[in-house]
Amino acid sequence: MSTARVSRSVIPGFGISLGFTLAYLGIIVLLPLAAAFIRTAGMSWADFVAAVASPRVVASYKLSFGASFAAAAVNCVFGLIVAWVLVRYRFPGRRILDALVDLPFALPTAVAGIALTAIYAKNGWVGQWLEPLGVKVAFTEIGVFVALTFIGLPFVVRTLQPVLEELEPELEEASATLGANRWQTISRVILPELFPALLTGFAMAFARALGEYGSVVFISGNMPMRTEITPLLIITKLEQYDYAGATAIAVVMLVVSFVMLLLINLLQKWSRRHHRL
Amino acid sequence: MASAIASTLSSHSGSAQSAPRATHDPRWVRWLLTTVALLFLAFFLLLPLAAVFTEALRRGVGAYFAAFGDPDALASIKLTLITAAIAVPANTLFGVAAAWVIAKFHFPGKSILITLIDLPFAVSPVISGLIYVLVFGLQGWLGPWLMEHDLKIIFAVPGIVLATMFVTFPFVARELIPLMQAQGADEEYAAITLGANGWQTFWRVTLPNIKWGLLYGVILCNARAMGEFGAVSVVSGHIRGETNTMPLHVEILYNEYNFVAAFAVASLLALLAIVTLVLKSLVEWRHAQAHVE
Numbered sequence: 321m322s323t324a325r326v327s328r329s330v331i332p333g334f335g336i337s338l339g340f341t342l343a344y345l346g347i348i349v350l351l352p353l354a355a356a357f358i359r360t361a362g363m364s365w366a367d368f369v370a371a372v373a374s375p376r377v378v379a380s381y382k383l384s385f386g387a388s389f390a391a392a393a394v395n396c397v398f399g400l401i402v403a404w405v406l407v408r409y410r411f412p413g414r415r416i417l418d419a420l421v422d423l424p425f426a427l428p429t430a431v432a433g434i435a436l437t438a439i440y441a442k443n444g445w446v447g448q449w450l451e452p453l454g455v456k457v458a459f460t461e462i463g464v465f466v467a468l469t470f471i472g473l474p475f476v477v478r479t480l481q482p483v484l485e486e487l488e489p490e491l492e493e494a495s496a497t498l499g500a501n502r503w504q505t506i507s508r509v510i511l512p513e514l515f516p517a518l519l520t521g522f523a524m525a526f527a528r529a530l531g532e533y534g535s536v537v538f539i540s541g542n543m544p545m546r547t548e549i550t551p552l553l554i555i556t557k558l559e560q561y562d563y564a565g566a567t568a569i570a571v572v573m574l575v576v577s578f579v580m581l582l583l584i585n586l587l588q589k590w591s592r593r594h595h596r597l
Numbered sequence: 598m599a600s601a602i603a604s605t606l607s608s609h610s611g612s613a614q615s616a617p618r619a620t621h622d623p624r625w626v627r628w629l630l631t632t633v634a635l636l637f638l639a640f641f642l643l644l645p646l647a648a649v650f651t652e653a654l655r656r657g658v659g660a661y662f663a664a665f666g667d668p669d670a671l672a673s674i675k676l677t678l679i680t681a682a683i684a685v686p687a688n689t690l691f692g693v694a695a696a697w698v699i700a701k702f703h704f705p706g707k708s709i710l711i712t713l714i715d716l717p718f719a720v721s722p723v724i725s726g727l728i729y730v731l732v733f734g735l736q737g738w739l740g741p742w743l744m745e746h747d748l749k750i751i752f753a754v755p756g757i758v759l760a761t762m763f764v765t766f767p768f769v770a771r772e773l774i775p776l777m778q779a780q781g782a783d784e785e786y787a788a789i790t791l792g793a794n795g796w797q798t799f800w801r802v803t804l805p806n807i808k809w810g811l812l813y814g815v816i817l818c819n820a821r822a823m824g825e826f827g828a829v830s831v832v833s834g835h836i837r838g839e840t841n842t843m844p845l846h847v848e849i850l851y852n853e854y855n856f857v858a859a860f861a862v863a864s865l866l867a868l869l870a871i872v873t874l875v876l877k878s879l880v881e882w883r884h885a886q887a888h889v890e
Contacts, residue, residue: 330786331702331786331798332794332795333697333698333795333799334698334701334702334704336694337694337697338698340694341691341695341710348762349717351732352728352729352732353716353720355732355738356724359731398637401630401637404634408622409627409631411631415878417634417635417638418878420638420874421638421642422877423870423874425820426824426869426877427824427866427867428825428826428843428844429722429824429826430824430848431824431844431863431866432645434847434860435649435652436645438652438856438860439645446644470642473641473642502621527719530721531719531721531722532721533722533723533826534826534844551723555831558727558831563731563734563736566727567727567731570724573721573724574724577719577720580719581712
């Protein structure tokens, strides 16, 4: 700490790097974001409510929140299993599998969208088996859920992995020595240790899913009141030149996103503190 | 993502081999969990990847390559490359400057600055495009002025570049900030004390220390820049051969039921994703090696 304080005057570049950082941040991020809030502040309250609480928009909130929540929850279960297997077990191909977990980060969302649609359409690899069972995935709410599950998986796995790796074996040894069986050790010792990270991963996957667009629009079919996600409605309004309406919905989503960001930051702090003890 | 490099470090040291039996899962549990994990990953990750290439080659190799003879497809590839060639270096420069100021100096409001840098990750891609329409669009703040001077940003290439810069904004900074904070300022302090100037210190001391993290951030930034869909879709205007990036061209072909061509262009993006994952793993591995030495 003390050297850094002294070095403030010694290491050069403070002014120019801070100036560039703030200017670039301001021009690329803050100013455009402010435009959304300023534009909406110019709307009357009645217009704002009419734009953000019309039945079609409310239906999209329900789908976006519901499908995002379900996808994040499913990712918690399978993400935990995947992270556990990748960290604890050794088997051939483990490193390839580990690298593959990041595919949803690396694969452009539009590509994921058309690929998932091809798989789950009624003549697709998976769709043809579900069709006789009366289960339709493509162009339904389930399709939205499938796309959001794909998008969210790495968030849960990558949040859990470092925590699992740092989990001290002594904890499990102590638990076993004290007579706990394996299941008791997992449910009473390991899972509580993982909980903050699991919650963080859930929140990150959920937040990402709320705003997701590319992977969803192809598989959802975009039927009004049924399979329209909220980001799609923003695009729809823009195409109708309803800039005020689009911006109002965007502001609602931005507020939700910022609350989620704050929550995730708090969760990460909690998680870090939890593991330092 | 930021912790990925850190996590590879510890995976090399941690070994469960020597632990006593009581802390091991029974064999059937191992088998069950491994099978569930493999099936889940195969189902959700491998299947879509395989589908891209299968659909692209459905009508044979000839039809696949014919898709790239289309001048509009070539124009979309060119635009994607141009966009990444501007957005990635700009955000790299920003990432280095931001990490430098945050890691090497003390100033008030630092944690707020770090949070603000992360903001674009929290914003929906669609909104990332919309906010630029609000600033530069015809009805936006600068719209009338731009029109007077015959400048076009929205529904033109500059808008696409700006929206891409926004969505890829945090990638490099976010990799470098924790890395440089952990390294502290002692080595730079020593270099300066020994008579090096600022640039010498940066090129000879700081850069060698952060090169793997920097490369890692650039790789991820590039993948997102080339693959961005939602934000670019809002500002592009979808003019064939002019303002379509590869992901937008995929959408147009797909909506025209030209599936083979759509998946053919998509397969290039999927290849980019695979190359990204391979490079990312290599960098993690190299970084871990460098740390062990």
